[in-house]
Amino acid sequence: MTVTASHLIWGVRRRTIVSDVSLSVAQGETLGLIGPNGSGKSSLLRLLAGLKRPSSGRIEINGQDIAHVPRRLLARQVAFVQQSAATDTNVSVRDVVRLGRTPHRSALAGWSAEDEAAVAAALARVDMTDRRAQPWQTLSGGERQRVHIARALAQSPRVMFLDEPTNHLDIHHQIEILRMVRDLDLTSIIALHDLNLAAMFCDRIIVLQGGRIIASGTPETVLTRALLRDVFRVEAEISLAPQGGAPHIRFRAD
Numbered sequence: 001m002t003v004t005a006s007h008l009i010w011g012v013r014r015r016t017i018v019s020d021v022s023l024s025v026a027q028g029e030t031l032g033l034i035g036p037n038g039s040g041k042s043s044l045l046r047l048l049a050g051l052k053r054p055s056s057g058r059i060e061i062n063g064q065d066i067a068h069v070p071r072r073l074l075a076r077q078v079a080f081v082q083q084s085a086a087t088d089t090n091v092s093v094r095d096v097v098r099l100g101r102t103p104h105r106s107a108l109a110g111w112s113a114e115d116e117a118a119v120a121a122a123l124a125r126v127d128m129t130d131r132r133a134q135p136w137q138t139l140s141g142g143e144r145q146r147v148h149i150a151r152a153l154a155q156s157p158r159v160m161f162l163d164e165p166t167n168h169l170d171i172h173h174q175i176e177i178l179r180m181v182r183d184l185d186l187t188s189i190i191a192l193h194d195l196n197l198a199a200m201f202c203d204r205i206i207v208l209q210g211g212r213i214i215a216s217g218t219p220e221t222v223l224t225r226a227l228l229r230d231v232f233r234v235e236a237e238i239s240l241a242p243q244g245g246a247p248h249i250r251f252r253a254d
């Protein structure tokens with residue numbers, strides 16, 4: 001599914017937080033959103049996922065204006081992995097992942113074999129099958145994050161929005177989760193702070209600063225020394241792999 005946004009504006013009181021953002025993501029593409037703290041990444045993701053309404057502009061998912069798509073239908077197509085989302089405490093890992101099936105179930109239908117299979121596959125994907133009966137509140141931060149990703153996968157979405165999904169994860173799971181999202185047959189938009197991970201796993205990157213898009217393109221065209229200095233206020237060396245792999249950024253400490 002494609003995601004297109006045109007001229008999105010959103011703000012709070014007199015402050016504009018997302019400022020005239022237009023973008024387009026192709027079917028199956030992985031788009032990275034990067035930018036300093038407070039640059040508007042989470043706000044933009046929430047607008048794109050239909051969790052809040054822009055004050056002007058429109059968002060289309062597969063050519064349909066999401067303002068006119070019923071919530072339940074949208075929830076069958078779109079999953080959102082929020083930054084440190086809270087979950088009801090008195091539930092098991094499996095219960096949290098089962099919530100992902102809600103948009104697919106009718107009020108009368110029971111729990112189906114398809115629901116069960118989707119939950120089992122999602123738990124396996126994030127390496128949490130053995131923990132399925134564990135109480136949610138006893139999980140570590142990284143395990144919670146993986147369970148939230150499993151809940152989104154159980155939703156069988158066509159589009160996935162992820163806000164800092166690698167927060168709290170060890171390096172193995174950071175790479176596993178991003179590789180999985182990239183390789184799944186879905187369109188994804190991911191806000192990331194780790195620029196090397198963004199370079200490794202995103203087909204394209206958009207850079208936000210002060211709520212505006214200030215650069216957009218492939219990782220090698222966007223991640224330049226000048227951009228890192230001007231936008232992120234760091235000095236860095238950037239090396240391009242000879243065989244055309246992702247650029248690697250080495251930050252300078254001096």
Ligand SMILES: Nc1ncnc2c1ncn2[C@@H]1O[C@H](COP(=O)(O)OP(=O)(O)OP(=O)(O)O)[C@@H](O)[C@H]1O
Nearest residue numbers: 012017035036037038039040041042043044191193
């Ligand atoms: N509901 C709100 N009311 C007031 N200010 C808000 C609201 N939502 C976001 N902001 C402000 O908008 C700016 C952008 O926030 P947002 O969370 O989108 O940034 P971000 O790029 O995701 O930041 P970070 O990298 O720190 O997670 C911030 O300065 C934030 O304080």
